[in-house]
Amino acid sequence: MSEEFNADNLIVSWVKELSPYVPGEQPQSQGWVKLNTNENPYPASPNIAKVLQEQVEALRLYPEPTSLELRKAIAKQFDLSAEQVIIGNGSDNILDMITRSFVGLGQAGHTVPSYSLYPVVVAMSGGDLLNIPFEEAMELPVEAIAKTPASVFFLTNPNAPTGVCFSLESIEAVLKKIKGILVVDEAYIDFGGQSASALLQSHNNLIVVQTFSKSYSLAGLRVGYAMASSKIIQVLDSVRDAYNVDRLAQAIAQVALEDRAHFQANCEKIIQTRNQSQAYFQSLDWFTYPSSANFLFTQPKNAQGESGPEVAASLFEYLKSKKILVRYFGSHPLTCSFLRVSIGTDNQMKTFNEGIESWLKQEQQN
Amino acid sequence: MSEEFNADNLIVSWVKELSPYVPGEQPQSQGWVKLNTNENPYPASPNIAKVLQEQVEALRLYPEPTSLELRKAIAKQFDLSAEQVIIGNGSDNILDMITRSFVGLGQAGHTVPSYSLYPVVVAMSGGDLLNIPFEEAMELPVEAIAKTPASVFFLTNPNAPTGVCFSLESIEAVLKKIKGILVVDEAYIDFGGQSASALLQSHNNLIVVQTFSKSYSLAGLRVGYAMASSKIIQVLDSVRDAYNVDRLAQAIAQVALEDRAHFQANCEKIIQTRNQSQAYFQSLDWFTYPSSANFLFTQPKNAQGESGPEVAASLFEYLKSKKILVRYFGSHPLTCSFLRVSIGTDNQMKTFNEGIESWLKQEQQN
Numbered sequence: 001m002s003e004e005f006n007a008d009n010l011i012v013s014w015v016k017e018l019s020p021y022v023p024g025e026q027p028q029s030q031g032w033v034k035l036n037t038n039e040n041p042y043p044a045s046p047n048i049a050k051v052l053q054e055q056v057e058a059l060r061l062y063p064e065p066t067s068l069e070l071r072k073a074i075a076k077q078f079d080l081s082a083e084q085v086i087i088g089n090g091s092d093n094i095l096d097m098i099t100r101s102f103v104g105l106g107q108a109g110h111t112v113p114s115y116s117l118y119p120v121v122v123a124m125s126g127g128d129l130l131n132i133p134f135e136e137a138m139e140l141p142v143e144a145i146a147k148t149p150a151s152v153f154f155l156t157n158p159n160a161p162t163g164v165c166f167s168l169e170s171i172e173a174v175l176k177k178i179k180g181i182l183v184v185d186e187a188y189i190d191f192g193g194q195s196a197s198a199l200l201q202s203h204n205n206l207i208v209v210q211t212f213s214k215s216y217s218l219a220g221l222r223v224g225y226a227m228a229s230s231k232i233i234q235v236l237d238s239v240r241d242a243y244n245v246d247r248l249a250q251a252i253a254q255v256a257l258e259d260r261a262h263f264q265a266n267c268e269k270i271i272q273t274r275n276q277s278q279a280y281f282q283s284l285d286w287f288t289y290p291s292s293a294n295f296l297f298t299q300p301k302n303a304q305g306e307s308g309p310e311v312a313a314s315l316f317e318y319l320k321s322k323k324i325l326v327r328y329f330g331s332h333p334l335t336c337s338f339l340r341v342s343i344g345t346d347n348q349m350k351t352f353n354e355g356i357e358s359w360l361k362q363e364q365q366n
Numbered sequence: 367m368s369e370e371f372n373a374d375n376l377i378v379s380w381v382k383e384l385s386p387y388v389p390g391e392q393p394q395s396q397g398w399v400k401l402n403t404n405e406n407p408y409p410a411s412p413n414i415a416k417v418l419q420e421q422v423e424a425l426r427l428y429p430e431p432t433s434l435e436l437r438k439a440i441a442k443q444f445d446l447s448a449e450q451v452i453i454g455n456g457s458d459n460i461l462d463m464i465t466r467s468f469v470g471l472g473q474a475g476h477t478v479p480s481y482s483l484y485p486v487v488v489a490m491s492g493g494d495l496l497n498i499p500f501e502e503a504m505e506l507p508v509e510a511i512a513k514t515p516a517s518v519f520f521l522t523n524p525n526a527p528t529g530v531c532f533s534l535e536s537i538e539a540v541l542k543k544i545k546g547i548l549v550v551d552e553a554y555i556d557f558g559g560q561s562a563s564a565l566l567q568s569h570n571n572l573i574v575v576q577t578f579s580k581s582y583s584l585a586g587l588r589v590g591y592a593m594a595s596s597k598i599i600q601v602l603d604s605v606r607d608a609y610n611v612d613r614l615a616q617a618i619a620q621v622a623l624e625d626r627a628h629f630q631a632n633c634e635k636i637i638q639t640r641n642q643s644q645a646y647f648q649s650l651d652w653f654t655y656p657s658s659a660n661f662l663f664t665q666p667k668n669a670q671g672e673s674g675p676e677v678a679a680s681l682f683e684y685l686k687s688k689k690i691l692v693r694y695f696g697s698h699p700l701t702c703s704f705l706r707v708s709i710g711t712d713n714q715m716k717t718f719n720e721g722i723e724s725w726l727k728q729e730q731q732n
Contacts, residue, residue, distance in 0.1 A: 005571040007598050010517045010546060012470030015605060023431050023608045040426045048422060056414060059618075060406045060583040065389050089455050089588075092607050100490065104378030117608075124466065124605050151376045180376060205371040217426040220613035222455075232373050239381060239490050241458050242389045242483075247586035248614050252425070 014126040021120040024327055033351050035342040036325040038160075038188070038295050040217035042266050042345070044252075045259035051251040063247040066237075070245075070254045074225055077257065078197050083230040086237055089244045091187060091211040091224025095154070096121045098183055098207060098226070100239045102152045103127040109150035111141065113161060113332050115185060118154045134334060138164040138289060146177030153178060156185045158193045161329060161340040163291030165193040175203045181232070183207045190215035190267050191274070192292030197227055204229040214294055215267055216256045223253040270294050274343045280353055295342045300356075303363035309336040318359045324352055380492040387486040390693055399717050401708040402691040404526075404554070404661050406583035408632050408711070410618075411625035417617040429613040432603075436611075436620045440591055443623065444563050449596040452603055455610045457553060457577040457590025461520070462487045464549055464573060464592070466605045468518045469493040475516035477507065479527060479698050481551060484520045500700060504530040504655060512543030519544060522551045524559045527695060527706040529657025531559040541569045547598070549573045556581035556633050557640070558658030563593055570595040580660055581633055582622045589619040636660050640709045646719055661708045666722075669729035675702040684725045690718055
């Protein structure tokens with residue numbers, strides 16, 4: 001053993017300070033009602049099976065490096081050119097490419113609360129992240145965003161974890177005023193929002209990020225994409241790993257994209273179930289943000305009608321003990337008295353509702 | 367269109383200077399004899415089919431974030447703990463994690479010529495890359511490597527593009543003297559080399575990188591891994607994208623790893639064909655480095671017995687016109703009069719040999 005060697009002395013300074021992203025729990029055992037990571041409760045397009053055999057036989061060969069066919073299919077969908085599309089190993093890979101290209105040791109910005117990966121990718125590149133706080137009303141703070149000196153500003157729309165959607169008008173207002181690039185992260189856009197992709201023709205300081213993880217039921221496959229000016233895409237491509245998306249992922253994502261009927265029906269079912277759950281929370285008199293996403297952000301009340309961090313944490317733990325997983329973000333004043341509940345099947349939501357009722361009864365007895 | 371906005375002004379300085387990695391051609395049309403990117407000519411383990419159905423049905427769910435089961439399987443194979451193994455989206459992803467963790471804006475080193483991705487990942491992180499030249503004999507320049515101030519030194523073993531293998535003794539000599547971390551990139555180790563993984567117990571400044579792309583016939587899947595001290599792995603893990611390896615990739619790689627009989631037979635077939643091709647080049651009196659990889663690096667001679675950059679380039683172009691692809695690295699004096707030929711099936715090598723013979727005849731007529 002080389003006694004003098006200490007890996008600590010070699011770690012890049014900003015990497016030493018990193019707090020890694022903590023993904024929601026992914027229990028590997030069976031029997032969980034999993035409403036914690038915004039996965040789609042319904043399977044992906046059955047057409048996937050058709051391309052599998054062909055691609056599995058070709059696995060010995062490298063994939064097409066630039067995911068060209070998938071880029072063409074996405075471009076067609078959004079009336080863009082393939083040069084305006086880049087594919088990532090999940091949209092997290094896209095967010096990292098954006099940060100490496102345009103932030104580096106500089107400054108990025110985001111609204112708080114939002115997707116907790118932004119601080120991680122920015123810190124991984126050695127950059128600083130500016131926080132623009134939301135008010136409780138969760139309206140887009142256009143002026144505050146426009147004033148930041150950040151070279152890249154991340155905006156999740158619909159927002160996470162609230163589910164609140166911002167209007168295209170307010171996003172365009174930001175685009176007209178901001179000095180840097182606005183990244184609109186639309187992971188949940190297909191559940192009721194209006195995509196900012198409509199603004200790509202008129203604004204060259206916009207990157208729209210979408211993913212196959214949620215509305216296409218492919219979280220396990222890791223395929224995300226960005227749409228922007230061909231100039232911006234070219235820069236992102238220069239920091240893209242040459243073979244970042246595997247053969248199966250390219251082919252499966254394309255098939256899923258092209259099965260519009262399955263996609264549409266899937267999104268509609270989730271919106272319908274979300275509306276039922278929203279009504280259920282309303283019947284309990286729990287404040288819940290209006291959601292355009294595949295989750296709801298609700299403020300639980302206990303049997304005494306009280307809400308707050310202890311109440312939210314208590315329900316979270318109670319549900320977990322019943323093998324019902326939701327997400328609790330305890331560290332921010334705007335989120336700590338809420339729970340984020342992914343929309344499952346109607347059956348899963350029934351089990352979830354029963355969990356709440358049994359928690360309320362138990363609370364009453366205490 | 368925001369007239370004043372110019373993305374160029376926002377690009378991180380070192381990203382602006384990047385020369386992206388140029389992968390070998392991946393023709394999408396049919397009918398090529400593809401001996402240019404060191405792919406395995408034989409399919410992966412047939413056992414893959416067994417896990418496919420199960421994983422495809424689960425694609426709506428995120429993968430296990432840390433690839434735990436695959437890490438366990440690799441650890442078992444190499445008599446390590448799972449904490450000493452990290453999985454990447456291809457070993458290129460591993461090389462990038464290493465650079466981000468331990469190089470940053472600092473210095474890395476590599477031998478020249480070797481894998482042309484090292485300059486790209488180092489430049490992408492804003493670092494400098496020191497070049498330690500090989501002599502024509504391609505012996506490991508132990509003293510020169512040991513003297514570099516680099517925090518990370520990349521060594522490809524067997525080397526690319528020559529195929530030459532270095533002894534464990536010479537690698538251990540480097541480990542004892544080097545100040546930083548030695549990365550032994552063993553993409554081709556299973557075709558005849560001795561893995562430095564045997565040195566992990568005694569040296570904590572070593573990272574061994576391997577891949578499923580070559581010997582497991584899974585280039586299309588993008589799975590690579592690093593083995594090192596748990597301390598080093600922990601650092602790499604802090605810059606790993608939380609869901610960097612998809613469900614299908616984790617499961618397929620594990621099945622391929624565990625089918626030892628298929629793996630062994632596959633490697634043996636390639637070694638046998640390589641020996642035949644080596645003998646063929648010898649019969650033509652073409653200098654060819656002794657290879658422990660799934661490719662040969664040979665210096666073609668034309669009908670007049672001349673070698674050199676024009677001769678190599680001429681054969682490369684001639685073969686390409688016959689839909690036979692090999693790799694030509696024209697930019698370095700030690701490589702520009704050579705061609706790198708991946709080992710295909712016996713039939714593919716027969717077609718390749720016929721291509722050479724028809725080129726020689728044509729040369730003679732000119």
